[in-house]
Amino acid sequence: MINKTLITLIILISSSFFQAWANTKDSLLHVLSESIEFQEKYIQEKEDHIENLKGQLNSTDNQNHQKVFEINLKLYKAYQSYQFDSAFTYARKLQEAARKMGFADKATQAKLALSTILRSSGMYKEAFDSLNAIQLKGVTDSLKIEFYRQKALAHYDLAAYNSDDYYSTLNGQKGNQFVDAAISLADSNGLVYYQLRGLKAEAIGDYLTALEIFQQIVENFDISLHESAMAYYSLGRIHLALGDEEKSLEYITRSAIADVQSVTKETVALMDLANRLYDLGELSLAYDFINQAAEDAKFYGARHRILQVSAILPEIESAKLASVEYQRKRLMTFLITVTLLSLMVIGFAFIIFRQYRLLKLAKKDLTQSNSKLLEVNEKLKEANKIKEEYIGHSFTKDSEYLDKLDRFKKDIDRKLMSKKFDDLHHVLKSINLKQEREALFVKFDEIFLRLFPNFINTFNSYFKEEDQFEIRNNQSLPIELRIFALIRIGITDHEQIASILGYSVRTIYNYKTKVKSKSILSNEEFEQKVMEIRTV
Structure with a gap:
């Protein structure tokens, strides 16, 4: 098991997560997704703890049966909800160490460990055989309480597993009897007492009482992350039974987060959550979580959990594939639409660009025409000015010449009339x-x-x-x-x-x-x- 300091740290981190995200479903699901993403870190811490215990076991003298028993017990608890085969192996080693010690309570403790792991893996017949072989004479009350609790859990599990009303009811009644026996021996102020009372209240359908008890466990007791996961899961089922689906989903999600962070592979919270999300249409998360649940069940080695997940997995996978196909078709439609729109935009851009070029050329031609026109105008103005100057001069000069010609004509006429022919030569020389x-x-x-x-x-x-x-x-x-x-x-x-x-x-x-x-x-x-x- 992870040491108490590390557990406390993880609980504090988890609590801070819960306080920050408790208001919305999406926020808790985000925390769960992040926890799964970083689960290798939690697994490595678990493996490091296990390797440390194995190192202690290898360095312990085999003749020190008490020490060997204690380390094997720790290894069993480390593997209990992590890996069935290894937990089963160390449960058997516990029995061997107990036999060498020769103490009745140690032998009972070892058999209870084996019964627990057999029940957790779905091997109910073998679990009952192991439990029925236990003799309670001379054992402590705590072991008796654990024995009755394990008998109760075995019957409750059978009642849930068996679909026949007769046998389900019969196993439920037997479970109630054994849990009553355990409650009678438990300390009324202790955690085990509240856990047993909550277990029975939930089993008999007294959900309001069960709700109150598990709330007290979560709020008033210093419990481990794994114990938190179990309490949250019970609260999730109780809220669902009371019709509060939102609260139920919240607590199932909290349970799954605690399972991932405590490296619990023998769990149903993630599987139930995936199923609930599938019903809500959250196919992507449902698909991710059910695949993680399948990996956990396979890693742990619990055959009944693998069967349970296998019954749900194909349905979610099929819905996921249908969703992906639908999204693919939508994306294809979107891409075709965008492509067509892009082609239209390119076409319009080409037309606008072409028109712009034509307009630019027309503007250039117009500018050139205007320049030529201005030049022509300037030349016309200049020509007009030249003409005005020289035409004015011509009229003036022509008028002077006409006056001279008139005077010249009169002089010649006078000379001819007076027959002064010699003077004509002087008149002509004057020009x-x-x-x-x-x-x-x-x-x-x-x-x-x-x-x-x-x-x-x-x-x-x-x-x-x-x-x-x-x-x-x-x-x-x-x-x-x-x-x-x-x-x-x-x-x-x-x-x-x-x-x-x-x-x-x-x-x-x-x-x-x-x-x-x-x-x-x-x-x-x-x-x-x-x-x-x-x-x-």
């Missing part, structure tokens, strides 16, 4: 076409530089410093700049430029070529840059 042309160029330069005040500076930026054109104030443009000024306002035909400036086409071509050859720009880029020079 200086070269001077008129120069005046026209000066006016052109004036208007052009008013329209393009940065023309000269910008134009010069296309040349090295030594090749730039220097224009002083109030001076006309040189022929080279005038050619490109005409080009800038839109007169690009060489013949037209030659006609305006009074030069040959070849001369105009040579001037252009000479200027371009000195520029830091390429020939193709030069005229484009000239056309980019802006008006005011």
Whole structure:
């Protein structure tokens, strides 16, 4: 058995768990699941305790029968609810040690140990044979109490196991007689007295009395974890009989937790809990707990427990598989739905992205169109401005020429009427076409530089410093700049430029070529840059 300090520690831990989780079923089930998850720790502590006892036994002198008996008894109790085969082995060794000692009470104690383990494993005939072989003459009251208690438990177990009403009732009555015999010998203030009274009250269906007794056992006595498990299990059955299923489930769960933490493999709490959870539709937990109960029954080696679990296990497994299949189908449906929705989202995203790209391209085209339109507008504004300037100048100049022609005509008419033919030569000589042309160029330069005040500076930026054109104030443009000024306002035909400036086409071509050859720009880029020079 686990030493008392460790038991007390486990009880305190369990109590703290219970206080923290007692308000809800789910919380207690969570504690149980965690306890099962960490059960290897509890099992290792149990095994360490057993190995320590075996070491003590191996180091004890075989002739010291009292010491050998005491250690074998401890090993038997350690295995009693843990592993049937080993418990049975040490019960037999107890009998051998008792025989060597020659004391009646030790022999009775050994037989009671064997009877207990036989009953726990479902070997009822063998258990009764062992009990019936016990002689109570000369034994202590405590052994008599244990004998009657074991007889009572054996008959109660048979009553529960036997489905026949006659034999069940008969065994129940015999169980009551033996438990009464035990109660009569027990200390009325002791734990055993309360356990026996609670056992009978539950057996005869006096559930309110049984409830009160087991509550007192849990609250008022310093009991081990294994004893707590048995008391909780009884409280669970009593609450179920009273119709309080919630409380019943709580105490059955508490019992299962205590069984796991005390490494009790000979137990029905976990099996009953799995069955209850199955009825409540908690298939996942029911499946986990029934499989753990099956492992415990197989480990302990109790054939009747294995049969009991085997009767429930297939039904829960089948329901679990059906649930898993249903969940799988639901998951598949969900995945198909999600996949379809994802495809739809991808499709919509593709359409939106495509529309976005088209919109972006349209926006880009619109921006480019707007830019071109703005550029065209600027050019139109510039052309209009140039036209306004030069058309105004043309009207003014044409008006002046008409006035001159009118005066020239009148002078000629007067000379002809007065027959002063010699004076006609002087009148014709008064017309200086070269001077008129120069005046026209000066006016052109004036208007052009008013329209393009940065023309000269910008134009010069296309040349090295030594090749730039220097224009002083109030001076006309040189022929080279005038050619490109005409080009800038839109007169690009060489013949037209030659006609305006009074030069040959070849001369105009040579001037252009000479200027371009000195520029830091390429020939193709030069005229484009000239056309980019802006008006005011």
